[in-house]
Amino acid sequence: MTGTRRGRRPGGSDTREVIAAAARRQFAAQGYPHTSIRGVAAEAGVDPKLVQHFFGSKQELFVAVVDLPFDPAEVFPRLLGQDVEGVGRRLAEFVTSTLSGPGMTVLTGIVRAAASEEQAATMVRELVSTRLLGPLAAGVGADRPRLRASLLAAQVVGLHMARNVVGLPALVQAEQDELVAALGPLFQHLLTGELGPSSASPS
Amino acid sequence: MTGTRRGRRPGGSDTREVIAAAARRQFAAQGYPHTSIRGVAAEAGVDPKLVQHFFGSKQELFVAVVDLPFDPAEVFPRLLGQDVEGVGRRLAEFVTSTLSGPGMTVLTGIVRAAASEEQAATMVRELVSTRLLGPLAAGVGADRPRLRASLLAAQVVGLHMARNVVGLPALVQAEQDELVAALGPLFQHLLTGELGPSSASPS
Numbered sequence: 001m002t003g004t005r006r007g008r009r010p011g012g013s014d015t016r017e018v019i020a021a022a023a024r025r026q027f028a029a030q031g032y033p034h035t036s037i038r039g040v041a042a043e044a045g046v047d048p049k050l051v052q053h054f055f056g057s058k059q060e061l062f063v064a065v066v067d068l069p070f071d072p073a074e075v076f077p078r079l080l081g082q083d084v085e086g087v088g089r090r091l092a093e094f095v096t097s098t099l100s101g102p103g104m105t106v107l108t109g110i111v112r113a114a115a116s117e118e119q120a121a122t123m124v125r126e127l128v129s130t131r132l133l134g135p136l137a138a139g140v141g142a143d144r145p146r147l148r149a150s151l152l153a154a155q156v157v158g159l160h161m162a163r164n165v166v167g168l169p170a171l172v173q174a175e176q177d178e179l180v181a182a183l184g185p186l187f188q189h190l191l192t193g194e195l196g197p198s199s200a201s202p203s
Numbered sequence: 204m205t206g207t208r209r210g211r212r213p214g215g216s217d218t219r220e221v222i223a224a225a226a227r228r229q230f231a232a233q234g235y236p237h238t239s240i241r242g243v244a245a246e247a248g249v250d251p252k253l254v255q256h257f258f259g260s261k262q263e264l265f266v267a268v269v270d271l272p273f274d275p276a277e278v279f280p281r282l283l284g285q286d287v288e289g290v291g292r293r294l295a296e297f298v299t300s301t302l303s304g305p306g307m308t309v310l311t312g313i314v315r316a317a318a319s320e321e322q323a324a325t326m327v328r329e330l331v332s333t334r335l336l337g338p339l340a341a342g343v344g345a346d347r348p349r350l351r352a353s354l355l356a357a358q359v360v361g362l363h364m365a366r367n368v369v370g371l372p373a374l375v376q377a378e379q380d381e382l383v384a385a386l387g388p389l390f391q392h393l394l395t396g397e398l399g400p401s402s403a404s405p406s
Contacts, residue, residue, distance in 0.1 A: 111318050112318045154364065
């Protein structure tokens with residue numbers, strides 16, 4: 001909508017995008033351990049040195065190209081900003097529908113990377129902390145927003161692992177409505193409920 | 204307590220146990236993709252053919268040697284069988300303490316295997332379904348026990364991924380008491396609460 005962008009832009013950004021697209025595809029399809037700078041370069045039709053020039057190490061490439069299936073800065077304020085009673089259910093609807101679409105592939109890539117190597121787990125921690133937990137915690141209107149946001153992230157990862165990666169039958173067979181009904185109250189509790197005593201300030 | 208078992212037992216069960224111990228160690232330390240029949244055989248000091256003779260494929264080896272840090276058939280009836288009001292908290296205490304001990308390494312091995320390859324995910328599904336979800340669901344005194352047990356398994360996997368594998372700071376810094384207080388009500392809801400409409404029988 002902002003005009004065609006077919007011309008080569010300065011700074012090699014087309015080449016950069018071709019490399020990023022190849023990397024994104026390979027991380028998702030092959031998983032983190034089996035993806036290499038060399039393989040990405042081959043698919044993009046460039047020299048491996050150029051991949052390193054644009055992105056640095058394989059870990060840095062991963063964090064740079066992971067394309068979240070939504071914009072946290074737009075989505076979280078919208079989901080969390082309306083009536084407080086429905087927030088758990090809205091979040092459950094968003095999570096289950098996102099994990100059924102292209103978001104599933106993205107999260108599988110992230111989970112695979114995190115589970116594969118110590119260094120990759122560090123990258124995933126940075127990715128999640130800055131791009132997801134920050135915007136999510138900012139919308140939580142209760143104590144310990146960072147802990148609540150992190151427990152929510154744990155829920156989403158666990159659901160994804162159990163349902164989409166491992167494929168536990170009861171979760172695969174459950175309709176989205178059933179999952180939303182089951183998870184909504186949990187998300188509601190994590191976002192707005194009483195968390196119990198804090199270890200930072202035992203009062 | 205059942206007498207010393209130092210003598211070589213019939214059927215090469217000592218050799219089998221040496222191989223199993225080597226496999227267990229390598230799966231935990233290196234993760235599923237980087238563990239090989241050949242590497243396990245080398246550590247055990249046997250021919251790779253002998254590993255295959257005892258265990259079959261790498262996937263079958265994995266499922267055979269995963270040593271759960273507790274006996275589900277003993278633990279779940281004990282946790283779930285007492286007063287209903289405290290069941291969520293007891294389970295949260297059990298989960299958080301198990302995940303802080305040797306259970307952490309075992310679950311990391313399982314998660315890594317599940318995230319690594321399609322075939323391994325199938326093995327993990329069988330392992331979890333038969334050895335964990337069966338005994339857990341049997342102790343759930345509410346509707347849809349299998350769905351409840353699977354949602355609980357998702358919670359535990361998610362907590363482990365976010366806290367121990369990725370290392371989200373808010374979860375790493377939280378004391379066990381704080382996690383138990385936060386998770387107890389979630390587990391309680393999943394075990395005994397109203398799950399909402401079922402997709403199997405929308406009434």
